[in-house]
Amino acid sequence: MSLIKFSNFHFRYKGNDEYALKNINLAINSNRFILLAGETGSGKTTLIRCLNGLIPQFYAGYYKGYVEISGKNTTKTSISELSNDVGIVFQNPENQLIAMNVEHEIAFGLENLGIPKEDIKEKIKEVVEITEIESILDKAPFEISGGEQQRVAIASILVLEPNVIVLDEPTANLDPLFAKKIINLLKKIQVEKKITIIISEHRMDLILPLVDEIILMKEGETLTHGTKDKVINTNIFENLHINKPKLYSIFNELKNRNQFQYDIPVSIQDAVSLLKTMK
Template structure:
């Protein structure tokens, strides 16, 4: 679904490359989390997936990016938008209409989708994101989480195969963040949409993503199944990627030689790890 080969990018006015020889392949139906310290190049990578780079933001571009088989240099952003839906960090910047329904229709009208089809797509995307009741709301009266979901609904109305989200929960409380990730999980499981999400909240990535990509200084430092990536605690701590309490607990038990198994990714699994360690100690 996503094929990145030898991608390097240097913004016009900077000296250091923002991306440095990225190689990444993401298959259909994957739910991938991207994490890394500030300035690592995460947002730049997202902009390469939706074609904003190189079509709107200019610089030196090397390598190849293909999404859904489309080369992002040869295809313009409108064509790429049929395959890749984007949700940016700040929903305010993305929302252009005053009514929720019009906001979702906006992208569809730009692609010259027939009226009757637009009505069906609005209904469908509102249902998929669980906000059918917001259809007639003014976009100015929405909460941060509702705005994020309207942005997601607008993106999926174009029926993309891939959804790329850059810190979609940055302005949300824990409950709002969970709602967004539950929505993403549903889109991934029920509609097989490939999800690539940049996120600082490692706990959310740990619980929801099947694969983690860790970026640092424009490169991919670690990439693999979530558990395997989390096992590299020394590296993650060194670059300042904090870990969830369940990961830290398992790491400490491992360091003390009390536990050798796989890294737990949620509280239930951590409970089993602790029970196992305690029962072995008692013996």
């Protein structure tokens, strides 16, 4: 059974003529790091809203087909129950942070579940270590930087131990250094916890070397979903109007000039070993 399954799923927001999602079929498995890529307006955020039942339960509209999370139909399972499986960090995490201080923020979800105080302490300790936020535990959410807010939002979700964590453009408001730190942190969490992380992200140079799979979206459709090596070597990827990683652009140009006939490498290390074998 797939962790996440979309079957002929369509969704149109109330008041819109166009479907924001058109005939989505996807099967997502456990223990994967997945990039969700596509132009602005292609439906990435809308797809993410389907993963904990916000669509179709919270956003008004019309749907066809179904989405299942760990076998549970998202129209028949409450958003709070689905949130046990899928934790989502939306854009602008500051809107998601509501408690007096960071420690309470992370404890909040567990307290709501009625978990004993001692266990809460243990769980908080672990996620605080992973996300490296020991020094800001007693700060208020508005006192900390954007990068720290992002870490706190991730810790608050991680502590609930979901099978899937989804992040919608988590580095959009961060400078390149903090963006790199957050993306590396997510990779570390994915590998350590063996969960599935799905990330919508424009910083291709940073993210591509780390992900296992890519889902490409355009105009409400998923154009393709597969391992990154497979996806980036397709014409679909070449023709999509998104930021391409520099490494990709260089090798793709060589390919188009018939000066390179292998699969395009996805990291600097891969490129170096490939070039060594070619000489």
